[in-house]
Amino acid sequence: MKVAIVGQGYVGLTISAFAAEFFEVVGFDSNQKIVDQLNLGRSHIEGVESSLLMKSIKAGRYRATSKGSDIQDCEIVIIAVPTPLTEDRQPDLTFLESACKTIGENIRKSVLVINESTSFPGTLRNFIKPTIERHSSVNLEHLYAISPERVDPGRSDFNQKNTPRLYAGLNPEASKKTRDFYSKFCDELVEVSSPEVAEAAKLFENTFRQVNIALVNEFAQIAHSLGISVYETLDAANTKPYGFMKFTPSAGVGGHCIPVDPTYLAAVAEEHGAPATFIRRANEVNLEMSEYIVKRVAEDNGGELEGKSVLVVGVAYKPNVADVRETAAELVIEHLRGCGAVVSWHDDVVGNWKGESSAPLQGAEIAVVVTKHDSVEDRKIMASAPYVFDTTGKVKGAKGL
Numbered sequence: 001m002k003v004a005i006v007g008q009g010y011v012g013l014t015i016s017a018f019a020a021e022f023f024e025v026v027g028f029d030s031n032q033k034i035v036d037q038l039n040l041g042r043s044h045i046e047g048v049e050s051s052l053l054m055k056s057i058k059a060g061r062y063r064a065t066s067k068g069s070d071i072q073d074c075e076i077v078i079i080a081v082p083t084p085l086t087e088d089r090q091p092d093l094t095f096l097e098s099a100c101k102t103i104g105e106n107i108r109k110s111v112l113v114i115n116e117s118t119s120f121p122g123t124l125r126n127f128i129k130p131t132i133e134r135h136s137s138v139n140l141e142h143l144y145a146i147s148p149e150r151v152d153p154g155r156s157d158f159n160q161k162n163t164p165r166l167y168a169g170l171n172p173e174a175s176k177k178t179r180d181f182y183s184k185f186c187d188e189l190v191e192v193s194s195p196e197v198a199e200a201a202k203l204f205e206n207t208f209r210q211v212n213i214a215l216v217n218e219f220a221q222i223a224h225s226l227g228i229s230v231y232e233t234l235d236a237a238n239t240k241p242y243g244f245m246k247f248t249p250s251a252g253v254g255g256h257c258i259p260v261d262p263t264y265l266a267a268v269a270e271e272h273g274a275p276a277t278f279i280r281r282a283n284e285v286n287l288e289m290s291e292y293i294v295k296r297v298a299e300d301n302g303g304e305l306e307g308k309s310v311l312v313v314g315v316a317y318k319p320n321v322a323d324v325r326e327t328a329a330e331l332v333i334e335h336l337r338g339c340g341a342v343v344s345w346h347d348d349v350v351g352n353w354k355g356e357s358s359a360p361l362q363g364a365e366i367a368v369v370v371t372k373h374d375s376v377e378d379r380k381i382m383a384s385a386p387y388v389f390d391t392t393g394k395v396k397g398a399k400g401l
């Protein structure tokens with residue numbers, strides 16, 4: 001069986017690596033540079049080992065391409081392209097649209113199309129299917145299914161194999177074929193009654209996280225105003241064996257999912273006349289955390305940051321990954337610079353970002369820890385500046401939320 005995977009990023013390449021153990025995989029990506037690197041056996045994604053990629057290439061079970069015609073004889077086509085927000089923070093389906101165009105224009109026989117990209121309920125039925133059909137010059141009846149990706153890059157305890165996978169087809173045949181495909185490399189498959197349920201479940205999972213993170217971020221501010229430790233209070237609440245789940249405060253949420261997916265849910269809710277006030281407000285609270293942190297840092301430093309050298313430690317959106325998409329560090333830096341601080345950042349996992357390079361972990365007047373990678377030692381952070389504000393709650397001896 002030949003499988004095309006459209007989009008070779010975090011999700012698409014991870015799936016490619018697993019699927020190539022059992023199928024012949026064509027990894028289609030519109031970015032030629034990524035394609036060239038992949039064909040040399042060089043992975044650009046944490047968790048996908050270059051050696052594994054090379055093994056699949058040598059065995060003739062994986063190759064990358066940017067040529068649409070290379071996917072024409074595949075039996076299964078998986079979509080794993082970005083679904084970000086537009087400038088005005090609305091769902092942006094342009095990548096999905098162009099992936100559907102590639103599929104419609106190139107596929108020459110009936111296939112199973114599975115969408116793994118995150119989007120709002122109705123996307124498979126009302127957007128992907130008609131867009132592929134519109135771009136197809138031949139009259140073909142494809143099967144369509146959704147199986148939202150739940151992978152958490154950089155995480156070692158849960159992966160493709162042991163994370164239960166939701167799925168649903170537009171008809172029973174699509175559902176069955178989807179199950180047959182994933183059951184080769186996923187331990188647990190959970191079929192739901194419609195693609196819309198699977199799409200909504202994925203959005204709700206990340207909305208749950210967004211809202212709870214906002215709640216704990218708001219609580220961190222309340223705890224500080226009361227003069228009590230937010231961490232000790234959370235640990236105390238967490239001794240309750242039921243009805244409580246501990247989230248920890250931070251500089252905000254980053255990455256491709258948590259700051260984005262709830263907005264997809266809110267957008268579809270509002271389109272249907274249903275309220276999404278809670279979701280919208282949670283997003284705002286998390287975005288406002290960066291300003292709150294800079295205010296706290298300024299308060300501790302004589303109310304003034306003008307001209308002071310500030311080192312932001314960790315600019316990736318979470319520990320141990322190089323991903324900076326929607327990172328809270330960006331807003332923290334923006335607010336610090338808005339106060340006149342002279343800001344540099346240290347993050348050797350990221351290396352280069354927005355035309356700037358990682359600065360040495362030393363010599364600042366103020367250090368603000370936004371993300372703490374395991375490779376960065378506490379004592380080095382504490383030695384980098386006389387005043388250290390830690391938003392992660394992990395650096396011993398630092399000031400914090």
Ligand SMILES: NC(=O)c1ccc[n+]([C@@H]2O[C@H](COP(=O)([O-])OP(=O)(O)OC[C@H]3O[C@@H](n4cnc5c(N)ncnc54)[C@H](O)[C@@H]3O)[C@@H](O)[C@H]2O)c1
Pocket residue numbers: 006007008009010011012028029030031034080081082083095096098099102116117118119148149150151152153256257
């Ligand atoms: N990264 C995650 O942790 C994660 C987890 C769950 C779900 N998702 C969802 O999965 C989807 C993909 O996310 P990602 O993190 O893999 O994105 P990514 O940016 O890492 O990779 C996407 C890839 O698609 C390519 N691409 C863009 N448009 C294309 C097109 N028209 N044709 C072919 N290739 C194209 C890009 O060049 C890029 O290599 C998104 O909907 C995201 O929300 C991501």
